[in-house]
Amino acid sequence: MRIKDLLKGTLSEEELRYVPSSFDIIGSREKAVAIVEVPTELEHRKNEIAKAIMKIHKNVKTVLAKKSARKGPYRIRELELVLGDPNTEVLHKEHGYLLKLDPRKVYFSPREATERQRVAKQVKPGEFIMLMFAGVGPYAFAILKWQPLVEKIVAIEINPYAFYYLLENIKLNKAEDKIVPILGDVRYKAQDFYNICDRVIMPLPKGAYLFLEEAFSCLKPEGGIIHVYHWAPEDDLFSEIEGIILKEAKRLGYRVHLLNRRKVLPYAPRIMKVCVEFKAWKN
Ligand SMILES: C[S@@+](CC[C@H](N)C(=O)[O-])C[C@H]1O[C@@H](n2cnc3c(N)ncnc32)[C@H](O)[C@@H]1O
Structure with a gap:
């Protein structure tokens, strides 16, 4: 199920048009963080969007919203904690190797x-x-x-x-x-x-x-x-x-x-x- 489908009935038809169709999930089957770009038109709905993401992806324990472009020498962006666990350290598996990281840092x-x-x-x-x-x-x-x-x-x-x-x-x-x-x-x-x-x-x-x-x-x-x-x-x-x-x-x-x-x-x-x-x- 897509988050858009889950939000039908909660969001208006107009709002549904802006629901993001993709977002990044970093982490494992036990614990992951979703990073989503919430359009300004849906700023007041970010909690509902975060809840929908967590409902569909049971492993997502935290939803973060992008608040800036990547910047500075470390190439990181400001991320707002919208919902969930403030501890955002995860263990990501990629092609057979493990990467421990905190996407906020x-x-x-x-x-x-x-x-x-x-x-x-x-x-x-x-x-x-x-x-x-x-x-x-x-x-x-x-x-x-x-x-x-x-x-x-x-x-x-x-x-x-x-x-x-x-x-x-x-x-x-x-x-x-x-x-x-x-x-x-x-x-x-x-x-x-x-x-x-x-x-x-x-x-x-x-x-x-x-x-x-x-x-x-x-x-x-x-x-x-x-x-x-x-x-x-x-x-x-x-x-x-x-x-x-x-x-x-x-x-x-x-x-x-x-x-x-x-x-x-x-x-x-x-x-x-x-x-x-x-x-x-x-x-
Ligand atoms: C675009 S990220 C890529 C990180 C990693 N290679 C990857 O693919 O996930 C660039 C990295 O370079 C580091 N960096 C930027 N300028 C640097 C410098 N002058 N010397 C060493 N590292 C630097 C940043 O902190 C950042 O972690």
Whole structure:
């Protein structure tokens, strides 16, 4: 049953038109949190909407409403507690690995699970990987699930809450011997891993390009692969980021070869999140 159907009789015909048809659920069968965007037209009905969500999804113990866009360096949004348990820490299962997290304190999007799988499947045995902007670690665990023979994954994260959950998740997924967690700014922390990485993953669409120098420098001199995320207008998805990559490569003395470019998910009206993957090696 859809929440719209459940609300028939409670909401007017006019109000029903605005009922959101999709929302994110993060968590497990025992305890999950729903994150919903309540349109301004239904602000006075958010409690009824939350009750309907909890009635249909029995595992949802808390309903949170989006109150802002993602913002700041930690890329989190304001979320209002509409109904339920104020303790919003959950254990989310995704493609065979566990992620403990609190969506009110860290970035996490269950919608990106498929994208993580796509990247993880490319990793070869023995690779040394730099995961910039690691969050609670979903890319690292996706990679480990697909490629347990990876050499190491260095995971750098600046938000102390996300870093706390990254450490928890390393324990939960028994990944102590493979993941090297580092708290801090990629700008300074990546330097310890210059010239030794086979692959660099940059999942920060807002501004990953500003760290391309660090990404190039992490690669082994004989070369490696960089995955960079970016936001782009729907009608011109790749020119800006590819132009930046070429310019940075030239400035830093690298050659590049484009491997793949793709749309990931819509970010905002007419704005897409895209991923560009390329090989780079020293001139
Ligand atoms: C878009 S989120 C992605 C998180 C994670 N990779 C995921 O897919 O769930 C970007 C993350 O980068 C972190 N971050 C932003 N700027 C950073 C920096 N300069 N150094 C390290 N981490 C940073 C944020 O705190 C946030 O957790």
